[in-house]
Amino acid sequence: METPAAQVLPSRANALGSASMIGSALPFLVLLLIGLLFPLFGGGYWGLIATRACVYWVLVSGLNLVVGFAGQIAIGWVALLTLGAYTTSVLAAGNVLPELSPYLALAIAAVVGAVFGLIIGLPALRLRTFYFAITTLGFATIVTQVALAWQSVTGGGVGVAGPIFPEPFSSQWGFYYFCFGLAAICTWMTGNVAASRFGRALTAIRDSEVAAEASGISKPALLGPVFLFSGAVAAVAGGLFASLQSYITPDAFTLDLSILFFIAILIGGRGSILGPLLGTILLTVLPEFAAPLVAWSTFLYAVLLLVIVLAMPGGIAEILDFKNRKPLESGRAIVPRPELLARLLGAPANAGALTLEQLAVSFGGVRAIDNLDLEIRPGQVHGLIGPNGSGKTTTLNVISGYYAQQHGAVRLNGVALPVFARHRRAQMRIARTFQTPRLVGSASVLQNVMIGGTIDGEGTFVESLLSLPRHRRDEIMLRDTAMLALAAVGLERLAAVRADRLQHSELRFTEIARALMLRPAYLLLDEPAAGLSAEEIGRLGALVVEIARAGTGVLLVEHHADLIFDICHHVTVLNLGRMLAAGTPAEIRSHREVVNAYLGG
Amino acid sequence: MVASIVLSGVAIGCIYALIGITYNVMFSASRVFSFTAGTLGMLGGVLGSLFISRMGLPIAVGFLLALAGGAALGVVTEIVAVRPVLKSLDQHLYVLSTLALALIVQQFTAIEWGTDARPFPRLFDLAHGVFDQQFWLPMLACLVVIVGLELLYRHTLVGHAFLAIAEDNFAARALGLPERGLRIASYALAGVIGALAGFAGGEMLLAFFGNAPMLTFYGFVPVALGGMGNNRGAVVAGLLLGLFQQAANFLVGGIFASVAVFTVFILVLLARPEGLAGAALPRRV
Numbered sequence: 001m002e003t004p005a006a007q008v009l010p011s012r013a014n015a016l017g018s019a020s021m022i023g024s025a026l027p028f029l030v031l032l033l034i035g036l037l038f039p040l041f042g043g044g045y046w047g048l049i050a051t052r053a054c055v056y057w058v059l060v061s062g063l064n065l066v067v068g069f070a071g072q073i074a075i076g077w078v079a080l081l082t083l084g085a086y087t088t089s090v091l092a093a094g095n096v097l098p099e100l101s102p103y104l105a106l107a108i109a110a111v112v113g114a115v116f117g118l119i120i121g122l123p124a125l126r127l128r129t130f131y132f133a134i135t136t137l138g139f140a141t142i143v144t145q146v147a148l149a150w151q152s153v154t155g156g157g158v159g160v161a162g163p164i165f166p167e168p169f170s171s172q173w174g175f176y177y178f179c180f181g182l183a184a185i186c187t188w189m190t191g192n193v194a195a196s197r198f199g200r201a202l203t204a205i206r207d208s209e210v211a212a213e214a215s216g217i218s219k220p221a222l223l224g225p226v227f228l229f230s231g232a233v234a235a236v237a238g239g240l241f242a243s244l245q246s247y248i249t250p251d252a253f254t255l256d257l258s259i260l261f262f263i264a265i266l267i268g269g270r271g272s273i274l275g276p277l278l279g280t281i282l283l284t285v286l287p288e289f290a291a292p293l294v295a296w297s298t299f300l301y302a303v304l305l306l307v308i309v310l311a312m313p314g315g316i317a318e319i320l321d322f323k324n325r326k327p328l329e330s331g332r333a334i335v336p337r338p339e340l341l342a343r344l345l346g347a348p349a350n351a352g353a354l355t356l357e358q359l360a361v362s363f364g365g366v367r368a369i370d371n372l373d374l375e376i377r378p379g380q381v382h383g384l385i386g387p388n389g390s391g392k393t394t395t396l397n398v399i400s401g402y403y404a405q406q407h408g409a410v411r412l413n414g415v416a417l418p419v420f421a422r423h424r425r426a427q428m429r430i431a432r433t434f435q436t437p438r439l440v441g442s443a444s445v446l447q448n449v450m451i452g453g454t455i456d457g458e459g460t461f462v463e464s465l466l467s468l469p470r471h472r473r474d475e476i477m478l479r480d481t482a483m484l485a486l487a488a489v490g491l492e493r494l495a496a497v498r499a500d501r502l503q504h505s506e507l508r509f510t511e512i513a514r515a516l517m518l519r520p521a522y523l524l525l526d527e528p529a530a531g532l533s534a535e536e537i538g539r540l541g542a543l544v545v546e547i548a549r550a551g552t553g554v555l556l557v558e559h560h561a562d563l564i565f566d567i568c569h570h571v572t573v574l575n576l577g578r579m580l581a582a583g584t585p586a587e588i589r590s591h592r593e594v595v596n597a598y599l600g601g
Numbered sequence: 602m603v604a605s606i607v608l609s610g611v612a613i614g615c616i617y618a619l620i621g622i623t624y625n626v627m628f629s630a631s632r633v634f635s636f637t638a639g640t641l642g643m644l645g646g647v648l649g650s651l652f653i654s655r656m657g658l659p660i661a662v663g664f665l666l667a668l669a670g671g672a673a674l675g676v677v678t679e680i681v682a683v684r685p686v687l688k689s690l691d692q693h694l695y696v697l698s699t700l701a702l703a704l705i706v707q708q709f710t711a712i713e714w715g716t717d718a719r720p721f722p723r724l725f726d727l728a729h730g731v732f733d734q735q736f737w738l739p740m741l742a743c744l745v746v747i748v749g750l751e752l753l754y755r756h757t758l759v760g761h762a763f764l765a766i767a768e769d770n771f772a773a774r775a776l777g778l779p780e781r782g783l784r785i786a787s788y789a790l791a792g793v794i795g796a797l798a799g800f801a802g803g804e805m806l807l808a809f810f811g812n813a814p815m816l817t818f819y820g821f822v823p824v825a826l827g828g829m830g831n832n833r834g835a836v837v838a839g840l841l842l843g844l845f846q847q848a849a850n851f852l853v854g855g856i857f858a859s860v861a862v863f864t865v866f867i868l869v870l871l872a873r874p875e876g877l878a879g880a881a882l883p884r885r886v
Contacts, residue, residue: 073696123867126874129693130634131825133700135870138818138863149856255814259704266697295712302704309697310685 027274027320028187035180039173047172051244053284054179059237060261060280061186061273062230067262068270069199070223071206072124073133076140078258080231083116084109084238085162085248086147086154092163095153102163106239110232117231118224125220140258147250159249162242179240186233189465191273196464196471197450197457197478198222203271203440204451211438214400215514216426216455225461256298260284263301266308269317271442278316314442324498334509336490336539338546344484345519345550352413353377354399354430354522354553360407361394361577368394369405370577376522376553381544383564383585384557386574387598392557393435395574396524399555400425400432412522426455431515432524437507441500445491445510448499449482452517456481478517485513489543504531512543523547524555529563541567565589573598606847612736613805614843615743616642619798620820621827621835622746623791627678629767629830630787631687633695636703637678639817641671641792643810644706645799646721647714650808653722660724667800668793675792678702679785703813710810718811721803735804742801746794747836763787767830819846822866828876 038050063077090096091105100108120139124132147154154160164170169178193199201222204212209219242248264283268275287297308315356374360367369391376382384392397403399410401422409416412428425432431452439448457478459470486492489509494502499510508528515523525544529537537560545567548554558564564571565585573580573594580598581591588594623638648670652663682698725734754760765773766783774780799806799816806812822842827834842862849858870876 071693073693075700123871126871128874130696131870131874133696134818134821134825135867137814138866141814141818142860142863145856145859149854296708299705299708299712302701302708306682306698306701306705309694309701313692313694 024274028191031277032184035184038180039176044172047176048244049285049288051172051176051179053281054176054183055237055240055244056261056264056284057183057277057280058179058186058240059234060264060276061183061190062233063261064265064268064273064276065190065193065199065202065226066121066230068265068268068272068276069194069202069206070124070226071203071270072121072223073129074120074124074136075133075262076120076136076138076255076258077230077234077261078253078255079120079136079140079143080113080117080234081238081241081257082143082147082250082253084113084235085242085253086160086238087112087235088239089160089162089242089248090153093161095155095160102165102239102243105163106236109235109239113235113238114228114232117227117229117234120231121223121227124227125223137255140255144250144253147253154250157249159247162244162246162248163239164246165243175243179244182236182240187273187277192467192471193461193464194271194273195475196459197454197474198226198461198464200440200443200447200451201454202226203443203447204454206270207440207442208438210402211434211514212451213422214426214432214434215452216423216518217451218423229461229465259298259301259305263305263308266305267315269315270313272315272317274320275315275317321498323496324501328494328497328501332493334490334506334536334539336509336543337487338543340484340488341516341543341546341550344481344488344516345547345552347551354555355411356395356399356408357411358408359395359398359405359410361391361398361403361405367577369398369574372408372572372574372577372579374572374579374582376555377569378521378553379548379551380569381548381554381556381567383568383571384555384574385559385561385564385571385598386580389576390574391577392574393526394577396432396526396555396557399524400430426518429518429521430524431518431520431522433508433511433515433526433528435526435530437504437511439499439507439510439514441498443499444496445499445502446479446482446486446495448510449485449513449517450478452485452514453478453481455518481517482513485516486510488516489513490539505533505536508532509540516547520552522553522555524557526557527559528556529558529560537563602851606851607844608736609805610844610847611840612739612843613802613847614840615739616798616802616806616816616839617819617823617842618836618839619739619743619746619794619801620816621823621839622750622832623795623798624821624824625830625832625835626750626787626791626794627675627683628824629763630784630791631679631683632690632770633683633687633699634821634824635678635683635695635699636817637674637682637699637706638791638795639815639820640703640706640813641674641795642799642802642806642816642820643710643813644674645671645796645801646803646806646808646812647710647799647810648796649800649803650719650721651714654720660722664800668796671792671794671796671799672789673792674706675788675790675795676785678792679788683788684781684784703817707810707813710813714808714810716810718807718809721806721808723804735802738801739798739805742797743836746797747832750832759783759786819862822862824876825866825870826876831876834876 042050059081066072066074087109088105091100091108092102120136123135148156165178168174201212201217204217205219245252260283264279265276268279287294354376356372359369359372361369386392394403398405401420404419457474459474464471483492486495489512491506491509529540532540541563544554568585571585571588572582573588575597581588581594620638620642623641624634627635645667648667649663652658652666653660682702683695686694686698754764762778762783765778766780823835823839827838846858846862849861
């Protein structure tokens with residue numbers, strides 16, 4: 001079954017991976033070198049600026065995962081800087097407890113920051129974008145007010161002295177190297193996360209939460225560790241900030257600072273590490289070149305934000321993305337290689353049948369589905385056809401947990417599927433595609449497909465953060481499987497291309513590849529042929545037939561009657577939510593009512 | 602004592618409710634929440650103080666100019682920060698663009714007007730104590746706006762058109778309604794209401810650039826709790842917020858009053874993300 005070409009594939013993927021990895025690490029190495037040698041050519045004042053840039057980046061690197069990757073609009077992250085600064089300073093000064101070593105104080109601040117990062121972040125799981133932005137804004141004002149009021153601990157408006165780190169970090173350059181070291185570690189850690197299944201899952205939540213859920217990504221389980229990490233590094237940055245300032249008062253922590261952090265990420269570009277790093281350096285250094293403009297700096301940042309949002313949403317990262325500027329070859333054809341499917345999908349797991357029993361769903365007074373019975377068997381293609389509004393997609397959405405039925409049940413091997421609980425569908429190996437393809441436009445095709453295998457990774461968030469062996473094994477496994485899936489649907493040549501550069505038909509096949517990553521027992525396809533050419537529809541049909549032959553049960557919602565009759569084992573016809581007919585393609589084709597209502601004379 | 606808590610609570614609650622209505626009017630026209638709502642309130646106070654105290658214009662002229670300033674910012678919001686990103690609502694770019702515009706206006710005010718809170722002129726010299734104008738002006742403004750909006754929406758053709766757009770944008774456009782013109786008009790109206798809130802509450806809040814983020818937050822609380830686009834809900838929730846805040850102010854002190862407001866806000870939202878009076882929207886797949 002396996003062709004020689006197929007065996008070559010994974011190693012080619014690895015070569016591709018390591019070559020691009022060296023290329024993408026180069027700017028970081030240059031920055032590392034500049035940072036290490038900086039004391040040789042920087043004067044005293046520039047040392048201060050460079051230290052400040054490092055401190056800011058420690059915070060921004062963590063916030064970047066929240067804002068740039070997960071797409072959560074957290075404006076008030078300065079609250080965590082404030083919290084870390086005060087915790088470190090107060091503990092090191094001995095205002096409450098006996099004096100602690102500044103390192104211990106910094107570590108405790110990190111823990112406090114992690115807890116508060118989670119508390120500030122939690123509303124993001126329930127609230128809409130603007131609501132979350134407002135709550136972080138509220139939090140930022142509250143923390144400053146508490147710092148002002150709690151005089152016995154924080155010193156109120158008078159303030160408190162920042163911690164002083166002992167030798168060798170007490171001198172200016174010593175402290176610079178301390179901050180620079182932490183900044184470098186943060187860059188490395190967030191870079192690891194960005195290149196892990198967690199980083200990809202975050203971008204999936206940002207750009208298409210629905211697709212993320214269908215791939216089994218649970219938002220709370222994913223965002224929890226991210227908020228903990230982001231809060232911890234923000235608080236560490238606060239401790240460093242307090243030491244750098246040597247004395248802190250509540251008015252050191254203005255909302256302007258928060259805006260700077262936030263805008264640094266957007267200027268840098270969402271979903272990038274290098275972009276926000278450059279953005280942070282830029283925004284820290286910029287006011288120094290234009291001393292008269294210092295008072296106007298926040299005004300200018302705001303103007304910059306508006307310009308970025310309206311004219312250049314991709315930020316610096318998009319400007320630096322040279323390899324995606326090359327034109328793609330035109331007239332490229334999608335040539336699936338169904339023979340690879342057996343290897344990709346493995347031995348068919350005997351999942352039992354997926355059945356709908358007397359299913360009824362209504363919206364308000366409208367019966368969208370009325371008393372529908374349907375059985376999808378492993379290894380068969382089940383067609384679902386009917387005019388617009390007949391309840392086809394609604395049926396699919398009930399199976400994948402978006403709508404709740406009022407009556408009846410969806411059973412997998414006799415066990416009722418829980419209502420809602422969308423991300424659990426993936427664990428049951430039920431995969432789906434969407435009527436309009438839902439992909440992460442700024443990620444590569446390969447990364448998009450890898451998102452489909454997120455739940456098969458074994459490493460934890462911490463293991464990815466530190467690039468431990470299990471994380472690296474996961475990555476190799478996901479990359480190889482995704483290349484295989486791409487080869488199976490005929491898109492492996494586009495693996496490295498940004499998904500938003502693809503043609504419509506290529507997006508559809510990419511979605512199928514992503515769904516195949518789950519090694520689905522059941523695959524739900526929502527109008528996969530819409531917008532495809534006749535030739536592509538033929539290839540799609542052959543692919544679907546082979547997917548079923550590998551043991552997967554397929555539910556095919558379609559308008560193209562020819563495709564349905566060509567490849568389905570069984571067809572159900574819906575009209576106004578009711579089952580009009582069910583049977584083999586031959587029976588349906590001669591069913592008088594169906595011909596009258598739907599197929600036409 | 603109780604009387605003064607209730608009075609100041611209702612008065613400040615009216616200001617929050619008016620900012621909430623400002624959010625709502627913009628939201629109804631465009632499905633967009635704008636960070637400039639609080640900025641409009643701040644601007645009403647600053648412009649009032651600028652025109653009347655500093656430039657010595659007659660009160661009526663200063664009042665109208667302040668409202669005109671609010672309307673202008675409303676229109677600018679629509680043109681600069683809302684219209685360009687309406688096509689991609691699902692990307693939530695409006696959060697960023699309106700935030701940017703709000704910051705631009707706020708920082709400009711901070712630099713040109715100064716970062717100190719300046720007094721707002723006393724408009725009438727009628728009574729002090731319980732019947733002081735600083736209490737009844739916001740109440741009057743709130744009443745006028747509610748009644749005015751009710752009359753506008755129920756009894757005029759333009760008002761019907763506003764409602765049609767709020768209900769179903771596409772259907773309204775298909776009917777041939779000038780959707781863009783109505784949206785600009787809505788934003789101008791929202792600007793007037795926001796500036797009116799800041800002007801009427803000027804004596805309480807003073808002419809201070811820092812009112813912008815404060816009002817942006819406290820003005821959104823009534824919207825979130827009262828339900829999006831629901832003006833009556835906003836008024837009820839605004840008054841409750843004002844009373845709660847003033848009572849907490851008196852009982853536990855100013856700082857912890859804001860902590861209390863914030864905590865209650867978060868807890869209520871987590872329990873009912875659609876607000877106390879709102880209905881959950883179904884998700885689109």
